[in-house]
Amino acid sequence: MIYKRCGQTVLIQTPPVVRASAAIAGKKEGDGPLGSRFDQIEPDAYFAQKTWEQAESAMLLRCLSLACQKADTPVEALGFILSGDLQNQCAGAAYAMRDTGAPYLGLYGACSTMAESIALGALMIDGGYSKTCAAITGSHFCTAERQYRFPLGYGGVRTPTAQWTVTGAGCVILSEHGDGPRVTSATLGRIVDQGVKDMTNMGAAMAAAAYDTLKAHFRDTGRSPQYYDLIVTGDLGEIGHGIVSELFERDGITLSNYDDCGRMIFDRESQDVHAGGSGCGCSAVVLAGHLLRAMREGSIRRMLFAATGALMSPTTSMQKESIPGICHAVSFEVKEA
């Protein structure tokens, strides 16, 4: 057996290919700066279902079907599906995938799920355990808002640090063969809890975990941040992005090529989203819709995607616990010509 790990990072020896990706987003996300980059914009928040929870599942299943169609892979031929979401008991993903007939591995990484699922999927393909798999996650503003915060009809005032949960789903089909960006490494994150207790400031709660994983990635690989055309975190938003930038500045490193999906998805001036976008769907649609498309278009050749998750629950917050954060990172590279 060849040992392929250094620290928290695996350098993947036979990097799986992103055979296809698909992104479906809600109306508000479609109105944002990346609207033209998503495969579908769905104006109906119910996705023709009776409840928001069913809507979230319908969105996920539609996204999986679309990605499989683009990859020319029947859903039932997937080696397995890696998925999870923010709903209690990850019901959004489970109910979406229950009729697919493919083996299912349920994950809970909160908003880090897109990176966790791609990391595990890429390793499982590199290991020879599957020829293809789907990594998929999403979130829905209405299911998340009423579960984590207030009933929607209550109309609670949002704080300046609050973020807006994205309605959207992103799916990546990984395959051992084919053309496209490749998953070349995976850095598995540790849980970091800096004592932040404010549920309306998730960016601050997750920033230290992002910093921890990015530092581990650079240390383990010997790469400098300049190795990448883009380093992108999941859904830290304006505040978390600023904290990560400042933490690196303290180390004498200016991240000139660093952005965050939560900053990219909405126009903060005109869309009233306060600190930016959040939710599993935020990094999922920005990656699957915009960033991987940019890699196929040639404008990004090397990218480090570091999705961030906040692992609290409404119960732990009521019990006055602080918010643990986590961040997993995967690098994508286009094969040099």
Place this chain on the structure above:
Amino acid sequence: MIYKRCGQTVLIQTPPVVRASAAIAGKKEGDGPLGSRFDQIEPDAYFAQKTWEQAESAMLLRCLSLACQKADTPVEALGFILSGDLQNQCAGAAYAMRDTGAPYLGLYGACSTMAESIALGALMIDGGYSKTCAAITGSHFCTAERQYRFPLGYGGVRTPTAQWTVTGAGCVILSEHGDGPRVTSATLGRIVDQGVKDMTNMGAAMAAAAYDTLKAHFRDTGRSPQYYDLIVTGDLGEIGHGIVSELFERDGITLSNYDDCGRMIFDRESQDVHAGGSGCGCSAVVLAGHLLRAMREGSIRRMLFAATGALMSPTTSMQKESIPGICHAVSFEVKEA
């Protein structure tokens, strides 16, 4: 790359070893027929914490520490921890593991988590992505009962088909080297939903998934049920166990070597548990405390462990959805002398 998969099953080429396992259980579980097989019985339902949720996390962390101690592996030296639980947002596991310093991969497989975590951990070690890892899960009667059913003080009457959520945690330390039972295969389950809607009859809801995965395992490996000294499902209890037995009978197969952790952990006559035990902790403590010990003692040489999960949430049940089930299976074998 060598492709190692047949159908839903991976036959593991360099089978990782169970370096150590640990089981911690509550008082009622300690009073049951397997009481003497657990490492620790904790009479205090609060595990010296302020809330039941904190108790569950304390139990999980204590179980991890004990397993690492038995494996002579410092917690921070683990390549990663695979864990999840039944609490909303899997907070029990996340809060338990937040200070360990090891990379963390959060899973949600409901009560199939013990098998899902061992399957993924074994593949990741076989693949060369880690030298060692921990697979750990648990459940707590009080956190599960109030989250899924009624406030405990309400004293709701339980139906005859209801099961009793186990208070307990089980941890398995997997390693590339060493002596002990080996994880020789993993069969990744599909979600199966037979339309059962009764939240007080989880055994019936999960039985079809167990049947589906067991059948896949026998088909993929060419093994007959007699290959194993013991085939054991997770927490189907008396009713689910009967359904699985009957489904195989219809195929002309009598499973004479088949039991279920939910039937084994309590004395149904004297302990008032109705259909048996359930919860992530049920199969976790029976495996980590009793079954793997029996393999080390030599009374079991080949075992197929098929943990079952019900993927509904209280919200989906209120919305009148049926209950999707899942089952992942791993085989353990003692190296022939």
